[in-house]
Amino acid sequence: MMTKQAFTGARIFDGAAWHDRKALVVADGKIEGLIAEDSPTDAIRVPADGAMIVPGFIDLQVNGGGGALLNDTPTVDAIRTICTAFAQFGTTACLPTIVTDTVEKNIETIAAGVAAVERGIPGFLGLHLEGPHLAVSRKGAHEASLIRPMDESDLLRLLEARKHLPNLLITVAAETVGPEQISRLTAGGIVVSIGHSDGTYAQVKAAVEAGASMVTHLFNAQSQIGNREPGVVGSALDLPQISAGLIADGIHVHPASIGIALRAKRGPGQIFLVTDAMSITGTDWTSFELTGRTVYRKDGALRLGDGTLAGADLTMTAAIRYMHETIGAPLEEVLRMASLYPAMAIRQEAERGHLRRGARADFVVLDGVLDVRSTWIGGSRAFG
Incomplete structure (x- = not known):
């Protein structure tokens, strides 16, 4: 007791x-x-x-921290390190995230997640598999040679993994993974998010009607709003069922764009905060490796050698401070963006995100x- x-x-x-x-x-x-x-x-x-x-902060996209990166070491110890590293910044629950990698690496990550559940690691909420079923045209820092369509074995592996994990979130491109596959995934309890996608409004709407309910890191690595094509960004703001993660670090998204998105978003879906943090967060490192490439830390940003952003050097408390002090959002709303809204996005609001x-x-x-x-x-x- x-x-x-x-x-x-x-x-x-x-x-x-x-x-x-x-x-x-x-x-x-x-x-x-x-x-x-x-x-x-x-x-x-x-x-x-x-x-x-x-309420404790909930981070649905955290690739690493405290020196651990799930892509490098898909182990239960790496999951423990990540969860521990962000507790000092108020994160009480997170989805350790693996970006596009090999089938073998995904299998190892899922096994590590199941082991983390069995060991009751504090703060472990499940897994986020970001890729590999994305659009090469919007690959961002993902390794293009590892991006591929979703086949039947992939789909069955995900459905089986969900049976052993408290939560499983996957990021896919709307033009790569079709409505029939999304319907089967969501029927199996998987949260499907659209990201790294050049999808049209019609494609995203079809994905949402099939069960997709999120957009990954709004504005980044996705089709933008145009006058005749709203793209993924416009879809996320217009379609009420969608929730969307936001990297609020002053680097990934212009503050004016954040303000526009907050004013434009139709509910009940909400915009919530994610860190997209990497292994370097919580360390004094100046660089690290991501799927065989060096990522450099400079001026608060993490970039590949060609300048492509590769995750974020961000904590949830820093994101909250930025949203409140720079964007001017009311503190209580920003706190909901860090707790209640991510809980709602993965249908955990009955017991998380409030007191x-x-x-x-x-x-x-x-x-x-x-x-x-x-x-x-x-x-x-x-x-x-």
Whole structure:
């Protein structure tokens, strides 16, 4: 039986509203509720004076961190390193992500994910397989020679993997993976996201009608809005079923474009934050290897030798700060973009992304400048 705790002295954001002079009560890894700070309780009081308590951040696209890169070392230890590295930045749940690679590497990654589930690694939410079924014309930093169509064996491997993982997200191109395949994937519980795609509005709409529900890193490596063809970007903003990840680092997307997208997006789908972080995040490295090519770190960006962006040198707290301070979005909405909206995108909002009674006790204690004081996963301190 886990100790019952009452966190006091902080402003509490439950995912919908702020609460003052309340205590957050946690027991057995779940949120028991909010009580008045001076209420009698059998819980151990944990002071968080002057801080903010907010729902834990959920990152659906994180390639690596703390020196580990899933493409290099598709192991349970690499998954543990990635989850641990980002706990210090408030991430309480993530989908370690592998970019386009060989069939063998994907098989190893899936096996590592299943092992991570069996070992109960804190913060491990499942896997994101970004590729290899993409459009070469929008490959970005993905290795073109490894991009290929999805065949029956690929599809069956994904469906089998989903049976053993809590969540499985895959990024595919709308013009490469057809509606019939998407329908089978989503019927099997896989979340399908459109990305690295030159798809037309009609192609994306057909994919969505077949079950696709996301767009990967909005604006990047996808067809843009045109006057006669809305492309993937226009589809993501117009089609209400779609949620879309956003890399908010001031490099991947112009701040004006972010503002336009936030104002234009039709719900219930939402724009949410992702880091697209690489192994270099959380280290002092100046470069690293990605599928046999060197990626260089300079001026806050990660680029291949030809200048192509290759992931991001970003944390969730930095993305939140950028959205709030540079873009000017209200803090509570930005916090939802880092917690509730990604939970909704993978249909986990019943127990994640908020601090209502019965939710997982995944939360972050932040100071006044949005730095992390401590991170709690399932009611246990993961950082701080």
